[in-house]
Amino acid sequence: MQVYRVQGLDVTFSMGSLYNFTLSNIFQALGGESVFSLDKVSAIPLIMSFLASMFCIVCRCRVGFKELLCSLLYCISSIAVLLFSNLTLVTIGFEIMALAAVCIVALGAYKGRDFAFLHYACLHFISGFLLLVGASQHAHLGVLEGVPRWFFMLGLIINTAAFPAASWLVRAYPVSSSFGMLVLSLFTTKVALYVLLKFFSGESIILYFGIFTSIYAAIFAFLEKNVRRLMAYMFVGQAGLLMMAIGCPGIPSDLIIVQLSFSVLYQLLLGMFADSVVKRSGHVDINRMAGCFKLASMEAMGCIVALLNLGGFPWTAGFVTKGLMLHMNLQSFDYMLLKYMQPMLGWLLFASNGMKIFWLACLKPCSTTPEYAPSPFSSKLSIIMLSLIITVSGVLYGEGLLFSEHKFVYTFGAVATKLIWLGGVVLFFILFRRQFLGRYESAIGDSWVYRQFFIMAEKFAHAASRMREVLGGLFAGGAFSIETSGSTVLSARSPSGVVSSTLLLVMLSICIIVLVWAYV
Template sequence: MNSLLMHPGVPLIIASILILIFKGKANILSLGAILVSFVLLILFLPANNLEFIFLDYNFIFFDYSKLSFLFCLVFLLIALLGKIFSIYRDCYKEKALILLYIASSITVIFSGDFITLYIFWEIMAISSSMIIWSSGTKQASKAGIRYLQVHLFGGVILLMGIIGLYMDTGNLQIRHLDLYSWYNWLMLTGFLLNAGAPPFSHWLPDAYPEGSYSSTIFLSAYTTKTSVFILIMTFAGEEILIYFGLYMIMYGIIYALLENDIRKILSYSIVNQVGFMIVGIGIGTELAINGASAHAFSHIIYKGLLLMSAGSVIYMINKRKCTDVGGLYKTMPITATCGIIGALAISAFPLTSGFISKSMILDSSINQNLIYVWVLLLIGSAGVFLHAGIKFPWFVFFHRDKNIITTDPPMYMKLSMITASIICIGIGIFPAILYDILPYATNYVPYTGNHVISQLHLLIFSGLAFFISLKYLERTLTITLDFDWVYRDKGRYINKLVVLMQTLLNNLMLKMSLKNIKGKFLVFENYVMRQATVSVMVTLVLITLTVFLLLNII
């Protein structure tokens, strides 16, 4: 059957609308919709492309490939686990928005042309920032605005690239692109911005931890991984991606080491892990692409697990900083165990899902004779254990016992964490489950003596280094400056400049006694005054658009 209703994203959108109409019944509707999507994905895979012609343009909503099947499968899996985890969260709007967010990211990975991709790319940006806002705190509303600004900025750049591509080639089908033309560079920038690449990596640790205890699980899974997917489709094998990825790996480790907020540590490690995938995409061989997609799959599950255990801590004791918690393994044994399994999986311990996927990326660098890349990836692997593998469980569940009286979270939250742990270990023990659905056929063997021993030694001695320098890793009540300082701190000066110009204009208008216009102008002034960063981002967008227009005239 070949109809729009067969698309796996459609049940999610329908459920999302129904939740908003009924103002409730969110759990049953979302779980039902996700199960229907699963059935659609597995049983009724449309053999043909799903196309929709509007205004003489052919929108391709469903372009099936093995890669998109893999990503859709893991997207639905984490959606199911996350929805079970968030059953106790009482906010139907957030749940409806999450379904919209999932549906749009699924449509992005199935879309066959850049316009469809762009539309759902922007829906993703808007719905995810609304998810951040729905946690209801003051920090969340500010962080959500900053998040939206970065993503809309990225969206403008992406759109410019797409328009350029269309004007030059007239073909908007998603395909492998080269980096010989300026518009492809713009598209690469737009995609990388969503992956958390430098210099705009800060949006991720800035915004994700401000979501509610359950919504962060969803936020962590979709935006960066759709970007990984689209980079595999378009820019696989571009050498520049290796450098971006290596920078992200180091950035994630160093910033996470300095961080105090539990979920910010985990967010920095998302940047770090996506860095591994980007390196894999940059290497671009079949093994590397397999490694990047397998790593995306396992990363989504174990990062979800880690954020679930962090979310359980926040749900039970409402504390989010390392300095406020400690010694929780006594009172929350199941949460601690699941958190440790997630931490072992992210550090790629043998018998976990991280090991079987990360080894592929490391081996692909060896096969291509990229010795420096391999050495840096190895340092990165050691650093992952340092900043996420030990640091997160140690400071939350052990370290100084703060004698906090609490228990493990309620049943469904435990159920979801335990299921995710089983998946992490199951894939680690039976890697064939994952290897069979990778984009390229593979007979890769992760469990060789050399692999296991090198990885174990690397990790055990990283752990030793952690405990030796524990005194210097004590958490402090500080934040770490990042690139956003440029517009959050220096932005104040730009804003002052804007205000100064407005005052001058006002005085001018006063002299010319144009009171009517002045009244309208004041409204605008108040709006700009509200957020220093809004004016900066508007200026940036206007400048990029001007550059784009100039390029066209030339």
């Protein structure tokens, strides 16, 4: 007779003397170690943020069954990656996340989703390969070092949308549906940041990636006039700020996790406000949204809550985490770089993202009073719930009652300095607000990077073709050939070439199947 016994958090399967094993033994057999690490408690704040955010999004949006199914798979796989400690399962989790996210992008409602779908799939195919290289070494040798370690880190950096690989986010998120964009903003970059913190905390190269990513996002958010792309640049910029903290040695991981958890919430709140602006005005051009919401509306109040957290206003969680992080007794060059660069880049992102959309949608005067359709009650309710969650949890965290072992001590100097800086940035924006008007709607940021990449690829293909002609006698059997036409085509009859071509064919077939499924 088969027996199932629960022992603590483990489950035992037994049937007389035939077999007797536990669930943990199965997991240990998969990777030579327990799948779930003992520090999984550290992921609780982030998991709670994910669940609260998903609840608010589902309450807000009407969504089809396919998109809801993909989003649930996306959410479950993301939480699983947070709990896994085995690198093979972490890699598998990221691939499931990528598949679910690709389906969500394919189900988008805006023009250009086909290209964005392929762009997203190709970049995450590359990142999955890099992750698999590191996971393979860890599964075989039990260590992660050398080139595979750098490959694994690079795969995670691509998933964080760090510059110059941020284009997959900037292209894919804006063409998704309203529900899809809000869901996509929650998981991939945040989970990748958590895994980076878990395995590569204190790596200086991550600090520099974060600096360049934040600068990139601030510049192109300043120029952008498409409100959905503006939100995409906000997600990229905030990920860059968190990468700076992860890459600085000596920063406590619990502070970064709490900052990451609250970042999920207030970024989502600002994204909800932007989505309400688009739905109410019927435009994605930020210059055609003047007077969209009154200052006393629920949407405007929610945007103010998000801006206060984004700017680190006193008595918010952002003020506490940044105050503890930037006033530590560390003397390293990396910490000095973090201490002075992160606030400056944070203020730039605050002005070019948050203040820009708030002023244009709520404060910009207009000659005529436009008539907008009233916002649905579900939209207002979700914003109210999320605002309350952010405000209450931020106050509790500041008092040491939530995810903290000590109470934060407010000093007059720290509060006054923060208020002066915040007031100065707001005044600067008001004085130069005309310069913050969007000028471009195209993907100017990533298109330049990828234009240069394709130019280099074409030159490489031409050089390889010339080399084939010069050294053609060495390959008389025709085992290798490179041909160029309108686009570069790599063909090979060697075994490695057949494998590469097969993998490419499989990937393209999956993309076509998902597109057909999305349109049916």
